[in-house]
Amino acid sequence: xxxxxxxxxxxxxxxxxxxxxxxxxxxxxxxxxxxxxxxxxxxxxxxxxxxxxxxxxxxxxxxxxxxxxxxxxxxxxxxxxxxxxxxxxxxxxxxxxxxxxxxxxxxxxxxxxxxxxxxxxxxxxxxxxxxxxx
Numbered sequence: 001x002x003x004x005x006x007x008x009x010x011x012x013x014x015x016x017x018x019x020x021x022x023x024x025x026x027x028x029x030x031x032x033x034x035x036x037x038x039x040x041x042x043x044x045x046x047x048x049x050x051x052x053x054x055x056x057x058x059x060x061x062x063x064x065x066x067x068x069x070x071x072x073x074x075x076x077x078x079x080x081x082x083x084x085x086x087x088x089x090x091x092x093x094x095x096x097x098x099x100x101x102x103x104x105x106x107x108x109x110x111x112x113x114x115x116x117x118x119x120x121x122x123x124x125x126x127x128x129x130x131x132x133x134x
Contacts (some may be wrong), residue, residue, distance in 0.1 A: 003097065016072045017042050020049040025068040027052040030076040038072065055080040 002019075004012045017038065020027050027049065029035040035052045042049045053069075055077060071077050075095065082090050 005097075013038065013041065013072055014045070016070050017045065017047045017049055020052075020070055021047050023068060023070070024050060025070050026050040026066055027070045027072050028058060028077055029054050030073055030080040031055070034073065034076075055084060059084050 004015050006012050016027055019025075020042075027038055029038060029052050032054055035054050038049075038052050041047075052072075053066075058069075059081070078095065079092055082092060
């Protein structure tokens, strides 16, 4: 699993669209509005993606036949899943995320400053660039 942890507006959803096209996997969205936005963006950029699915569709089995899925805005999807499954009786107070691929980098950042990083330690998007050919 690849984690795209970037600020708002930095291209996370755009990357998801390309990954969806490349893997032919739908994107799991937290609601219908997000789904509609992703469909509009894919059409605007000329990216051919499978129809995204919402948490509600996923819970009612309309999206579970997919063997692979991409998750856009994972924390909102998690919150939506828990709200649906608990009938809105459970509130998430906090959560953690681990990115095993970049754990060495994370340990370095905790103990040092980014400017102290040795050359070649910062992760690149070369893996995605090699896989996603346009």
